[in-house]
Every structure is written in structure tokens, then in C-alpha cells.
Amino acid sequence: MSIRPKGCFDKNERPFVDRETYIQALREALNNLDQKDYSVLVYYGVGGIGKTSLRKELPKLLEKHKESHKNLNVIWANVDFSIESHRQMDKFLIILKNQLHEKYGVKFHLFDIGHAVYWRKVNPQLPLLKDSYSEGSIVTDLLDTFGGLVSINYRSIKSIVESSPDRFKEWALKRDEAIANIVNMEAAEIEKKLPIFWANDLADYLKFTSSSAVIFIDTYEALWESHRGQGDFNSKDKWIRDLVAELPGVLWVICGREALRWEETDPDWKEYLEQHHIGQLPEKDAVDLLNICGVENEEIQKVILDGSKGVPYYLDLAIDTYNTIKEKRQPVPADFSGTRSEVFERFMKYLDKQEIETLKVLSAPRFWDYHLFEALVRNFNTGYPLTSFSDLGNFSFTSKNHDGKWYMHQLMKESLQEYQGSDLRQIVHRFIFEYYNEKLSNIDVKNITEEHKTALMEGFYHANFALEPSELLKWLITTSELFDNAALWSISFPLYEEMLEIQETKLPSEHIDIAVTLHKIAASYYRKGKYKDALPFYLRSLEIRERCLGHEHPDVANVLSSMVWNYFQMGEYNKALSLGNRSLKILKALGTEPLSIAKASNAVAVIHKEMGKYENALSFYNQALVIREKELGSEHFDVAKTLSNMSSTYRRMGKYEDAISVCQRSLEIKEKILGPDNPSIAITLTNLAEIYRDIGMYEEGATLCQRALEIKERVHRSDHPSIATTLYILGDLYKNIGKHEEALALCQRSFEIKGRAHKCDHPAIANTSNVLAEIYECIGDFKESLIIYQQTLEIREKVLGKEHPDVATTLNDLAGLYRKRGKYEKAQLLYQRSLEIRETVLGSNHPDTIKTLNALSELYKSMSKI
Structure with a gap:
């Protein structure tokens, strides 16, 4: 390899020539700052035409403009969308924030x-x-x-x-x-609101300091990378338009390959967009550039100009080639003749083998750092000295990001990928995939880092080139499971969406792997509490599996088991139970899938519990527990989930010691596996809090419930149905402690969340409304309490049936309200009906049955005194 001094020919120092028309457009925009509500200056043209060089030059012009206009106080920052992470809205805002704070103290x-x-x-x-x-x-x-x-x-x-x-x-x-x-x-x-918060902060600074601001964005077209033709074109940069709209008076300078089409969304944008098409570099400017960079031979200049067609990227490449040849001999015009593709090939011709092989392998990753560079050089024996790592930055087509990662110009990447054989491309992608995959081994679910997240995303990117779709899916399922267990669903969800796009492009529409991916996407929606969004993915997955595998296949049964939970959360218990029974029937007939039987049994048990059939529920839970302990061991996460569910059933049966025992065992297993702050732990904490509530340990229950709420609020969006559940239980505990105002606020928030998430007759709404009625009763608002009790009773009787224990609870509570108001006959009828249900369903020794008996006894005493 040639170790050569770059001197003034270093691409970082390569001069910028002319483009006076475009520079004057910025001068005029600066002179007119704050004259228009919005100002968006756009430079667009084909790749390599010089937009990035122009964008880098414009801030220098801005600084000179400030020097000559002493009263002009302008701050500026820039972002390049060629770096993939910069296209994420939050990262984009953070990068600008950091620049503006470091330079100006914003x-x-x-x-x-x-x-x-x-x-x-x-x-x-x-x-x-x-x-x-x-x-x-x-x-x-x-x-x-x-x-x-x-x-x-x-x-x-x-x-x-x-x-x-x-x-x-x-x-x-x-x-x-x-x-x-x-x-x-x-x-x-x-x-969605982050741009507004960011804009408010910047607006506060600009107003306080009487300043103006300019924001530069480069490689704007990258926002559509891999998404062309998918959805509405203008939806991809909506968040940019929204941010611009939040900052009147700020000048935005955007460079990209195409003109902006914002007026398609709102014709008013046309008034604020000033768009300039960047064409070929004028011949005079191109000659000036060549002369400044030492390419002074006129015949050579002519050949370079003919080959580059005025595109700065190819001019830069020709200058790189000139410098390389000159180290060995005097360049001649024949060294530079040919088309643009020949310009690239000639550039490669005069590089040393070590440089060529290194650039070829570096064209595969989306970015590289020293560690990946070293791994590629060593594995593919390119011969490039590791100590010369930074010399790669001297090429005109490489650039370094603020986080130490290196990127290659897209045109060079494409040329280098075409330059090498397809076999080598696949081998390199395979190696990089394995490089990142290694970083994903032996991860602790309690300590997943940003490096692990990057490894998953980049590993998937390279696996797509290296693996067949079926292999890719298997890898993704295995690897992403840990991230899902850590509640990092936002990392895996877009990968499954991309997986589906890959499959729908490469596989038949009814391929069984598509059904698997659909199931995974549905499960992601389920975890987010978006049950209606999950349902069509479950249904399509089921349809494909039934068509491909038959109606009695275990994979069909597994989808049915998942759908049981989804319908359960939607409050459609009968449909859920029907699917659960069908799933179990299939699996038991086959007899070969014990863990699937356990999953289906667990799901069916939950439905029986919610329908008030506690003995049935406990029987199914025990079936699931026995299988899971045998197949997985007594400390497995799935065992803990079953124990947590069982505790809720024991509580409803009035078996509080058993409930506490299995709940605490579940908690210990989960904390050992997941750490203290996982949403699954919050579920068990909430179950334990309910047990403590039922046995009168209100303070202890409230402490557990508060911890559960904190975990859920960190993990889920604030209107997730799971948060609503914990809110109303905490409200119930506060009611019993005597904190009525806090209890009311919590239950009202729970009611609002559930009202948005569910139909008006969903059992979950009745759970919250019953506690809400109790709180109004406690604070003396009997009229409001009565209305809510009656609404709750109506929902429960309609959805759960008139003999359900929850109906008995509302009847008992409503009777208590009538008793307080002196309406003893109405109270008596309701108590008696509640007692009948509880004795029939729960038994005469259940605490709730005894509670109703005692209340009825007290009522009779009150009636005898009249």
C-alpha cells in the first residue's frame, strides 16, 4: 500500500468553487430573516452534483455574513440524513439541541x-x-x-x-x-410532541436573546430510503413540516435529490419554499477546482471534464486518481478518458490491492468503526495496515460522524458493490452478520445496552443479504425474544414489520412463514394494549395456517390460544372460551405438544376465572403448572406466570394463604429472571396488592400497587389498559385507607383510559365503575353513587350473567347504599339476591358470603328498631 502525504489535496481541505447563484440565494435569505412567517431554502439535484459540498460551504458564508453585519445575531446547526439514526425524529432533535447548546448555550x-x-x-x-x-x-x-x-x-x-x-x-x-x-x-x-417541545425551547431562546436561527439539513432524500412506494409519499417528512410550522422566522436550508412537494399537502407552502435546482458545475468553476488541486495539464483537464460531465463527485474521484498515479509516474490524458463508470474503474485501477480489497469490504456495512474495520481487514486478509485506519478518511467519499462511526458516499458504495462478485458480497454480509450476532450472545435480560440494540438492528440488516427468508425469520424470532422479555418491543416490532415486507416480496402470499410473522406482529400489538389492531393479524395468520396445515394442526391451536387472550382483553369471553376449548381439543387429540397444551390450558383457565367458574379455572391452571414444571423446571418464567394467575383465582375463592404463597413464589422467580422493573412483575405486584386489600392490609397493598404503577408507567404508554387496572385497584386501596380525593382521581383516570380502550359494556369498565361508586358513597354523594352502581349492575348482568360473583358484589354494595339511605326493603331484596349467588357459586364459608350474611343480619336489626 502507498503511504502518501495528502497535503492540500486532502479531501477535507479541497476548495469549494463558485456556485455563486446558490450562494447569493442564501445571502438574500439572510438579509430577509424574520421578513416572512416561514423560509425554506431548498437545493436539489442528482447524487454527486455537489449539494453536500455546497451545504458545508453555506455555514462558512453565514459566519462571514455575520462578521460584516455586526447587528445580526444568528445561530445555526446542521444535520445529515445520510446517517440513518439522524432520520429518527428524537435523534435529529437531540443532535441539533447538542450543537445549539455547545455553541450558543441554548x-x-x-x-x-x-x-x-x-x-x-x-x-x-x-x-x-x-x-x-x-x-x-x-x-x-x-x-x-x-x-x-x-x-x-x-x-x-x-x-x-x-x-x-x-x-x-x-x-x-x-x-x-x-x-x-x-x-x-x-x-x-x-x-409526536417532541418537536413542539424542542421548538418552544428554541423560540424562548430566540425571543430572549433577539436572535435568528438557521437549520441546515443534508441528504434529505434519505428519509425515503427503503420506503419508496410505501404509503403516502408526503407522510415520511410530515414531522419536519410540523417542526418548521412551529418556528416562524427560522430559516431552513435543505439539500436533497428532489424538489420538496410540500405544497401537495398545503398550497400555502408554495409561498415559503424557494427551490433551486443544482445542475452541472460550470466549466470555468471545474477548471478552477482542477487547477487549485494541482491538475494543471490542459489536455488532462479536458478529458476529466468530458468524463465527469460537471458532476463534482466524479471530479473529486478524478482528482483522487490523479494524486494516486502521480506518486508512481506522471499522469497522461489517457489515464482519465471514458464514461463515469470508467472514471470509477480507473480510480480503482491505480489504488493498491490492499486499498481496493479494504474498500470493497467496507462498502457492505451501513457504517463502520475501528473494531468492525479491524475485523473485516483481518478476516478477509486485505493487507491494509491497521495503524492506517484514519487514512481512509482522506478519500473524498468517506466521512466521520460525531459518534466516531465512518460512512461512505452512496455512489461509491453502489460502485464498489457492483465492482465485486455477488459471491463476495454475500460472504462479507454473512461475516458482518455473524460479527453482530456474536455481540448478541449471552445477553443479560436485565442489562440490555445501546450496543445490543445496534447489534440486533445491524445484524438483521446484514442477515437479509446473507440468509434465506426462512433462516432470517428463525434468527429474528430467537434473537428478539430476549428484547421482548425485557419489554423492549419498540426495537423488535419494526424488524418484524420489515420481515413481513421481505416475505411478501420473496414468498407466495400463503406461505406458512408469513403466518408466523403475522402472529409476531399481532403479539406486539397485544403487548401494547392495541387489541383491535392485533386481531386482523391474528385472523390472517390463522387463515394461512388452516389453509396450509389443516384445521387440526398444533400451530393452528397455538394461534387460537393467543387469540383467546386477545378476545379476553376485548371482553368477549364466550368467543374466547370457544377458541380456547377448540385449541385444547386439537392439542389433546395430538398428544405431542405438552407445552402448547399448557399454554392453552392457562388461557382457558383465565376465561373461567373471569366468568366466575373458579374451580374450573383452578383445574386448568393446575394442568398448565404440572406440565410447565415438568418440561421447563420449577424456576421458569412460564411457571411464574401460571402461579401469578393462580393467585388471583385463590383470592377470589377466599383462599388467601394459598393466594399469598403462590403469588410470592411467582414474584421471586420473575425478579430473579427479569430484575425488579419488568411489566410482568408489575402484574404480580398488582395481584398481591389485591390479596392484601381483601384481607385488610391496605397500606401494604397500596405500597405494592404504587410500585406496580411506576413500572407500568415507565414501560407502557399512559393510556395502556394495564395501567388502568392498577389505577383502579390503587384507588380502591386509597378508598379503604380514607384517602378519598386521591382515590377518586385515580379511578376517574382509570375510567377514562378504559372508556377509550373498550366498548362501553366491557367488564373492565364495570370493575372501575364499581369502585368509583363506592368512593362517591364514602364522600356522601349518594345520588352519583346510585347512578354508577346501577350502570355497573347493568353491564355485569348483561356480559357476565346474573349469577356471576361480580354481580353479587355490585348487588351487595348497592344494598349497602340503600341501607344507608334508610330504604331497608330495597336493601333486603338486594342482599338476599347477593347471598343466593354467593352461596351457590362461592360456598357458605367464603368470606364474601359471610360478609353478606353479616350485612343482612345488621339490616334486620335496623329494621326491627323501626
Whole structure:
């Protein structure tokens, strides 16, 4: 390999020539800052035409413009969408935030709070890191005070504000309502609002300092990478338009391959878009560039100009070639003749073998760092010195990101991929896939890092080139399971969506692997609490499996078992039970799938429990438990899930000691496997809290319920149905403690969530409304209590049947209300009906039966005194 000094020919120092028309457009835009509501300056043209070079030159022009206009106070920042992570809205905003803070001291308190709350909700297992937030951020103070696993809520923020200097207080007073709203938003809602929070912070700074701002965006077309033809074209950059709309007076300079089409969404954008098509570099400017870079021979210049057709990328490549040849001999015109593809081939011709082989393997990854570079060089024996790693940056087509990752110009990547044989391409992708796959081995579910997430995403990218679709699916299922167990569904979900796109392109529409992926996507929606969204994916998966495998296949039974849970959450118990019974019938007839039988038994048990058939439920749970302990061992996660479900049944049967025993055993297993902050643990904590409530240990129950709520709020969006369940149970506990105002607020929030998630007659709504009625009764609002009790009774009788234990609970509570109001005859009838149900379903020794008997006895005493 040639070790050569680059001198003034280093691509980082290569001069920028002319483009005066485009530069003048920026000058005019700067002179007209704040004159229009919105200003969007667009430069577009084909790849390699010089947009990036122009974008890099424009900030220099801006700085010179500021020097000559002393009264002009302009701040600026830039982002390049060629880096994939920069296309993610939150990363985009963070990059701009960091630049503006480091250069100008701009504070983004509201955005930092929003981002921190969002991050904790989608990454509950991982602590927030101070490195993610700038010095002086309110989140940095929160982390200093409470640690990385802080629960970011209104109270903790206010405590920081009150104990801090005045720098926070004025800001907090202005944004108090916004702070209160953020902490209660769901993760998806916060994500949508992040640009607004960011814009509010920047607007505050610009107003306070009487400044203007310019934001530069390069490689804008990358937003559509891999998504051309999928969905609405203009939906991909909607969040950019929304951000622009939030910042009147800010100048946006966007470089991309195509003109913006924003006026298609709103004709008013046409007034604010100034678009310039970048064509070939004028011959005079191209000659100036060649002369400055030492290519002075006129005959050579002519040949280069003919071959490059005025495209700066090819000019740069020709200059690179010139420098390489010159180290060995004097270049001649014949060295540069030919088409653009020949320009590339000639560039390669004059590189050393070590350089060629290294560039070929580096064209495969989306980015590389030193470790991947070293692995590729060693494995493929390219001969390139590891100590010359940084020399690769001297080529005109490579660039380094702020996080230390290196990227290659897309045109060069494409040329290098075409330059090598398909066999080598596949081998390189296979090696990189295995490189990332190795990083995914022996991961602790309690300690998944950003490096692991990157390994999963990049591993999938390269596996798509290296593996057949069926192999790719198997790998994804195996590898992503750990991320799903850690509640990192946002990482695996888009990969399964991409998997489905790959399958639908490469496989027949009824292929069984498509059914598997559909099932996985449905399960992701289920975990998010989006049961209606999950259902069509389950149904299509079932349809394909029945058609391909027959109606009696175990895979059909497994989909049916999953659908049982989905229908259960939708409140359609009869449909759920029917599917569960069908699943069990298939599996028991085959007799070869014990774990599938356990899964189906567990699902059927849940339905029986909710229908008030506790003995049946317990029988099915025991079947599932015996199988799982035998097949998986007594400390397996699935065993813990069954135990947690059983505890709820024992509680409803009044067997509290058994309920506590199995619930605590479940909790111990889950905490050992998952750590203390997994949503599955929150479910068991809530179950244990209900047991403590039923035996009068209200304070202990409330403590457990609060912990469960904190976990769920970190993991789920704020309107997830699971959060609503914990809210109403905590409200019930507070009611019993005497904290009626807090109880009412919690139950009202639970009721609102369930009202959005379910039909108005869903049993879950009745659960919350019954507690809500009890609270109104406690605070003396008998009229409201009566209305809600009657609504609850109507739902429960309609959905659960008139002999259900939950119906007996509402009858008992409603009787108590009538008794308080002195309407003894009505109370007597309701107590007697409640007693009949409880004696029949629960037995005469059940605590609830005894409770109704005692209440009826007290009623008779009251009636005898009249």
C-alpha cells in the first residue's frame, strides 16, 4: 500500500468553487430573516452534483455574513440524513439541541423533560445517563438528585425547581402546564410532541436573546430510503413540516435529490419554499477546482471534464486518481478518458490491492468503526495496515460522524458493490452478520445496552443479504425474544414489520412463514394494549395456517390460544372460551405438544376465572403448572406466570394463604429472571396488592400497587389498559385507607383510559365503575353513587350473567347504599339476591358470603328498631 502525504489535496481541505447563484440565494435569505412567517431554502439535484459540498460551504458564508453585519445575531446547526439514526425524529432533535447548546448555550429544558419521560417509558430497564443531557439541564439535576432510574413526575420536577436557583423558576412558571401534561402522556404521544417541545425551547431562546436561527439539513432524500412506494409519499417528512410550522422566522436550508412537494399537502407552502435546482458545475468553476488541486495539464483537464460531465463527485474521484498515479509516474490524458463508470474503474485501477480489497469490504456495512474495520481487514486478509485506519478518511467519499462511526458516499458504495462478485458480497454480509450476532450472545435480560440494540438492528440488516427468508425469520424470532422479555418491543416490532415486507416480496402470499410473522406482529400489538389492531393479524395468520396445515394442526391451536387472550382483553369471553376449548381439543387429540397444551390450558383457565367458574379455572391452571414444571423446571418464567394467575383465582375463592404463597413464589422467580422493573412483575405486584386489600392490609397493598404503577408507567404508554387496572385497584386501596380525593382521581383516570380502550359494556369498565361508586358513597354523594352502581349492575348482568360473583358484589354494595339511605326493603331484596349467588357459586364459608350474611343480619336489626 502507498503511504502518501495528502497535503492540500486532502479531501477535507479541497476548495469549494463558485456556485455563486446558490450562494447569493442564501445571502438574500439572510438579509430577509424574520421578513416572512416561514423560509425554506431548498437545493436539489442528482447524487454527486455537489449539494453536500455546497451545504458545508453555506455555514462558512453565514459566519462571514455575520462578521460584516455586526447587528445580526444568528445561530445555526446542521444535520445529515445520510446517517440513518439522524432520520429518527428524537435523534435529529437531540443532535441539533447538542450543537445549539455547545455553541450558543441554548437550554432545552422542556424537550429534555419530554425526552427523558419518553425514554424511561420505552426503556424501563435502563437508567438515564447524564451524558445524554447537557450541563445545566433540569434533567441533569434530576439525575444528580434521584439517580438514573428516577421516576420523572410533576412532583420530582417541582422539587428540583424549588431547590434550584432562579434560572429554573421563571422558566418553570411559564411552562408549568406543559410540564404537568408531559408526565401523564403516553410514550407515543410524547414522541409526536417532541418537536413542539424542542421548538418552544428554541423560540424562548430566540425571543430572549433577539436572535435568528438557521437549520441546515443534508441528504434529505434519505428519509425515503427503503420506503419508496410505501404509503403516502408526503407522510415520511410530515414531522419536519410540523417542526418548521412551529418556528416562524427560522430559516431552513435543505439539500436533497428532489424538489420538496410540500405544497401537495398545503398550497400555502408554495409561498415559503424557494427551490433551486443544482445542475452541472460550470466549466470555468471545474477548471478552477482542477487547477487549485494541482491538475494543471490542459489536455488532462479536458478529458476529466468530458468524463465527469460537471458532476463534482466524479471530479473529486478524478482528482483522487490523479494524486494516486502521480506518486508512481506522471499522469497522461489517457489515464482519465471514458464514461463515469470508467472514471470509477480507473480510480480503482491505480489504488493498491490492499486499498481496493479494504474498500470493497467496507462498502457492505451501513457504517463502520475501528473494531468492525479491524475485523473485516483481518478476516478477509486485505493487507491494509491497521495503524492506517484514519487514512481512509482522506478519500473524498468517506466521512466521520460525531459518534466516531465512518460512512461512505452512496455512489461509491453502489460502485464498489457492483465492482465485486455477488459471491463476495454475500460472504462479507454473512461475516458482518455473524460479527453482530456474536455481540448478541449471552445477553443479560436485565442489562440490555445501546450496543445490543445496534447489534440486533445491524445484524438483521446484514442477515437479509446473507440468509434465506426462512433462516432470517428463525434468527429474528430467537434473537428478539430476549428484547421482548425485557419489554423492549419498540426495537423488535419494526424488524418484524420489515420481515413481513421481505416475505411478501420473496414468498407466495400463503406461505406458512408469513403466518408466523403475522402472529409476531399481532403479539406486539397485544403487548401494547392495541387489541383491535392485533386481531386482523391474528385472523390472517390463522387463515394461512388452516389453509396450509389443516384445521387440526398444533400451530393452528397455538394461534387460537393467543387469540383467546386477545378476545379476553376485548371482553368477549364466550368467543374466547370457544377458541380456547377448540385449541385444547386439537392439542389433546395430538398428544405431542405438552407445552402448547399448557399454554392453552392457562388461557382457558383465565376465561373461567373471569366468568366466575373458579374451580374450573383452578383445574386448568393446575394442568398448565404440572406440565410447565415438568418440561421447563420449577424456576421458569412460564411457571411464574401460571402461579401469578393462580393467585388471583385463590383470592377470589377466599383462599388467601394459598393466594399469598403462590403469588410470592411467582414474584421471586420473575425478579430473579427479569430484575425488579419488568411489566410482568408489575402484574404480580398488582395481584398481591389485591390479596392484601381483601384481607385488610391496605397500606401494604397500596405500597405494592404504587410500585406496580411506576413500572407500568415507565414501560407502557399512559393510556395502556394495564395501567388502568392498577389505577383502579390503587384507588380502591386509597378508598379503604380514607384517602378519598386521591382515590377518586385515580379511578376517574382509570375510567377514562378504559372508556377509550373498550366498548362501553366491557367488564373492565364495570370493575372501575364499581369502585368509583363506592368512593362517591364514602364522600356522601349518594345520588352519583346510585347512578354508577346501577350502570355497573347493568353491564355485569348483561356480559357476565346474573349469577356471576361480580354481580353479587355490585348487588351487595348497592344494598349497602340503600341501607344507608334508610330504604331497608330495597336493601333486603338486594342482599338476599347477593347471598343466593354467593352461596351457590362461592360456598357458605367464603368470606364474601359471610360478609353478606353479616350485612343482612345488621339490616334486620335496623329494621326491627323501626
